[in-house]
Amino acid sequence: MIAHDFDYHAPRSLADALALLGQADAAVLGGGTWLVPNMTYGRQRPSAVVDIRRLGLDAIEIAGDIVVGAGVTYRQVLQSEALRAKLPLLAMMAGQVTGGPQIVGQATLGGSACYANPSSDVPACLVALDATLRLASRTGHREVKAADFYTGAFQTTRRPDEMLTHMVFAPPPGGAGCGYHKLKFSTGSWPIVTAACIAVAATDGGPRHRLAVGGANAVPVLLEIDGRDPDEAVAARLPSLISQEWSDEFAGAGYRRQVAPAIASRALRQARGAR
Amino acid sequence: MSRPSIDLALRLDHRDVVAHVDGRALLIEAIRDLGARSARIGCLTGDCGACTVLLDGQPVKSCLVLAAAADGREVVTLEGSASAIAETVRRAFIAKKGFQCGYCTSGMILVAIDLLEAFATPTEADIRSAISGNLCRCTGYDDIVSAIADAAEQLSAKAATRESPEIF
Numbered sequence: 244m245i246a247h248d249f250d251y252h253a254p255r256s257l258a259d260a261l262a263l264l265g266q267a268d269a270a271v272l273g274g275g276t277w278l279v280p281n282m283t284y285g286r287q288r289p290s291a292v293v294d295i296r297r298l299g300l301d302a303i304e305i306a307g308d309i310v311v312g313a314g315v316t317y318r319q320v321l322q323s324e325a326l327r328a329k330l331p332l333l334a335m336m337a338g339q340v341t342g343g344p345q346i347v348g349q350a351t352l353g354g355s356a357c358y359a360n361p362s363s364d365v366p367a368c369l370v371a372l373d374a375t376l377r378l379a380s381r382t383g384h385r386e387v388k389a390a391d392f393y394t395g396a397f398q399t400t401r402r403p404d405e406m407l408t409h410m411v412f413a414p415p416p417g418g419a420g421c422g423y424h425k426l427k428f429s430t431g432s433w434p435i436v437t438a439a440c441i442a443v444a445a446t447d448g449g450p451r452h453r454l455a456v457g458g459a460n461a462v463p464v465l466l467e468i469d470g471r472d473p474d475e476a477v478a479a480r481l482p483s484l485i486s487q488e489w490s491d492e493f494a495g496a497g498y499r500r501q502v503a504p505a506i507a508s509r510a511l512r513q514a515r516g517a518r
Numbered sequence: 519m520s521r522p523s524i525d526l527a528l529r530l531d532h533r534d535v536v537a538h539v540d541g542r543a544l545l546i547e548a549i550r551d552l553g554a555r556s557a558r559i560g561c562l563t564g565d566c567g568a569c570t571v572l573l574d575g576q577p578v579k580s581c582l583v584l585a586a587a588a589d590g591r592e593v594v595t596l597e598g599s600a601s602a603i604a605e606t607v608r609r610a611f612i613a614k615k616g617f618q619c620g621y622c623t624s625g626m627i628l629v630a631i632d633l634l635e636a637f638a639t640p641t642e643a644d645i646r647s648a649i650s651g652n653l654c655r656c657t658g659y660d661d662i663v664s665a666i667a668d669a670a671e672q673l674s675a676k677a678a679t680r681e682s683p684e685i686f
Contacts, residue, residue, distance in 0.1 A: 244542050246542070248522055250522070251524070251586040275584065276579075283581070284562075284563070343648070343649070343652060344577055344632065344633075346651055348578065430650050
């Protein structure tokens with residue numbers, strides 16, 4: 244039983260949902276995998292919960308850009324053949340989420356994006372894919388690039404009265420390869436470090452890599468690397484970009500900074516090979 | 519002071535149920551109060567899977583669902599799971615001793631049924647992946663995996679018998 248009183252709303256229109264978010268300290272409920280246990284354990288005590296399940300934010304639309312609703316679950320990502328074909332990186336990531344088939348079917352990409360847990364799989368993936376996040380509030384809509392969205396551990400530029408509605412992706416160029424690799428200590432454990440990479444063939448000087456490393460830092464770390472031997476660049480540049488190293492009970496200070504280049508190199512290699 | 523309460527109408531194990539529940543209740547708490555005791559309260563963090571039920575046909579950890587969010591939806595617990603696959607999995611858990619204390623068993627059996635409904639011939643890796651969201655604190659995983667593999671074999675054998683032509 245959740246200890247504190249709160250009002251539960253499942254509005255049928257975005258306008259109603261945004262009006263509710265504009266009042267007091269309302270929380271957005273997606274799959275519930277973060278918010279509900281946080282409320283059970285008293286870590287979050289919102290006075291109102293706004294459930295997005297009736298807002299139609301669980302669609303994947305592919306027409307030029309790829310538009311993924313904030314309420315899309317990992318299972319929906321895995322089940323969408325069109326999305327798997329257009330954004331294989333997103334499917335690779337969804338296929339490696341821990342917590343079993345229940346979590347894969349319950350947790351939403353939008354929820355993970357907004358909670359900004361440094362150890363989550365989604366934030367760095369969004370950064371690697373250069374996703375645009377659509378935020379809506381009573382006072383208007385705005386778009387934020389994933390790389391600008393994350394400001395700290397569990398912190399984003401989303402205001403309390405705003406709701407993430409969609410994540411928009413430009414399809415990677417034809418022939419682009421992708422790789423996703425993560426280090427974790429057991430089947431069900433949180434990732435220690437994740438690396439998501441897109442490799443695009445360039446006309447000269449070898450492929451261009453867009454690499455985002457998650458788990459290692461308070462916010463995802465982005466590296467753009469050109470050339471046929473990117474490992475050296477990763478080893479040289481990545482440790483110093485980890486300016487707010489994340490540490491927890493799974494890996495203490497210094498550990499993530501040390502292993503991050505190796506994990507990043509594996510994603511890079513996979514991205515080059517998968518092309 | 520009276521707590522805010524809500525009217526909850528759901529289909530629980532194939533029965534329509536209307537209940538007046540505390541607005542702060544989790545789905546696992548509401549359905550247990552309504553008599554569905556096979557689903558267990560474990561960690562309440564979404565880690566252990568003891569509270570697994572099917573919500574609109576999908577396996578969910580019901581400690582992560584507000585009871586209010588289940589209004590108008592269908593919940594099936596192990597008690598309401600009555601297919602031939604369900605019966606075979608249950609018997610296989612007994613035959614292969616797929617439990618010790620039994621606390622995780624309802625959740626384990628439900629994810630096993632969900633797996634076998636989707637894949638008739640799972641590999642051991644498929645089985646281990648299917649139960650990866652369910653913890654057995656007695657650590658009896660090998661017997662659980664063996665029970666699910668045994669159920670899959672029995673179901674495949676039955677299907678083969680049905681499909682073979684009658685020669686007499």
